Amino acid sequence: MRLISFVDLDDTLFSTRRKLPAHLQDTELEHVSVNTRGEAHGFRTAKQAALFTQLCRLGPVIPVTGRSAQAFARVRLPFSHARVLDHGATLLAADGAPDAVYAAQTGERLAQHARDFSTLAQDLSRQVRLHFPGLQVRLHEVHGQPLYLVVKHPQRQMGALTELAHSWQEQLGSDSRWHLFSNDSTLTLMQACVSKRGAVQHLQTTLDPRGEALTLGFGDTLSDVGFMAACDIALTPGRSQIMRVLEAMHHVHS
Template sequence: MNKFLFVDLDDTLFHSLRKCDTRDELRPIAFLKDGSANSYTNGRQRAFLAMVGQGMTLIPTTARDRDGLARVDYPFTHYRIVDFGGIILAPDGQPDPVWLARMRDDMATALPGLRQVLAVIDDYARRAGMPARARLVEDLGLPFYVNVKDPERDMARLDAIEREAVAPWLAGQGGDFCLHRNGNNLAVLPKRLNKARAVEYLQARLRDEHGEIMTFGMGDSRSDARFMAACDYAIIPNGTQLSALTVGAL
């Protein structure tokens, strides 16, 4: 039976240097556009990758876009899910045309709301004297979600943006959208954009190609739980947001 691991990347398989224990033997695995390393693996993470690489096919299931995934130094050779599930790349690197057409329709519907919440966040940040600015994240010409980070990693300022700007908008005009928050990363996504939809679509495709399959889901964030629940088994790294909300809470 073919086994597939749908796996988130950042804070699941590797970490930024700030989140690493510098006593570990760290090796760079992901890089910025200028070629400098910005994410690293420790020995346990490398051992895990070696273990699952022997018996499973890894399918990255990430918020990274195509360019960000290409700067990860790992040989992903099968399907790849990027942009929070907005794009599915086939093994040859080309976007799955059926999924792309579906997302094109969904994101055209979502675009007015994305522009609206972007303006709401920027207006609040300006009035509050905050340096944070929202941006509309796009890939393959499609708008997917609004993202905002604080350049000084001031969580209190992001908390205020979430509480005073985003939450009221979601409760009012933004009923078709949801919030993703993990540390210094705040994103507003259309509900039609989610990793679980892409995983379920790809699972059906894999069954057509391989017959009966076994699937595993792995992630660090609360937002990953939904796609992990669509798999036969779930793997949660210790010390993560999702771990604290599940096994850590018990």
């Protein structure tokens, strides 16, 4: 049976040194990505390397990431098939060319609420600068349309991000046009009309129209759950955000 793996990158196939087990020596780690200054930034363990190698032997391995095309270019792993970028807003073929059909559909969806999202992003950005001066906020555009607003804390102090997330959630209410999610270092508000899940489902239809392949979904954060659920089997690292949430739920009900 054919196997297709849809795999998140950061904190799944590799991580920053800070997030890797402290007992590992630097000589035990492989450098697989760089930052904007060209400095070593992402590292993988021998086990992560073995996972990637085995998956590549079994079938196509397709990265599914929030990284932009520029950020993805800083990853030094040999992907040879399609890739999902920009949280699902960008879908590239194996040769790096955009999927024309998917790009047209995505552009139309993003344009539908672009003005409202831009206005909302400007208002929320002002709130961040006024009430949370230690946080960094930036609006990201894709295909000429606003896609998501991301907030980071330089010192990775989650208290401020958590407080901001609660504030935003109250303001957004049940508006289904927007999707709010967070991880260990960022808070992101995104147009909900595009997603990693939608991109993966598009690829599944394209690569496996009869649905005969076994599909695996690998991810580490709650924002990955959607595309993982679109696969036959979902897997997550033991130290992931997903596992922390599941463990907390287990303790509550045990």
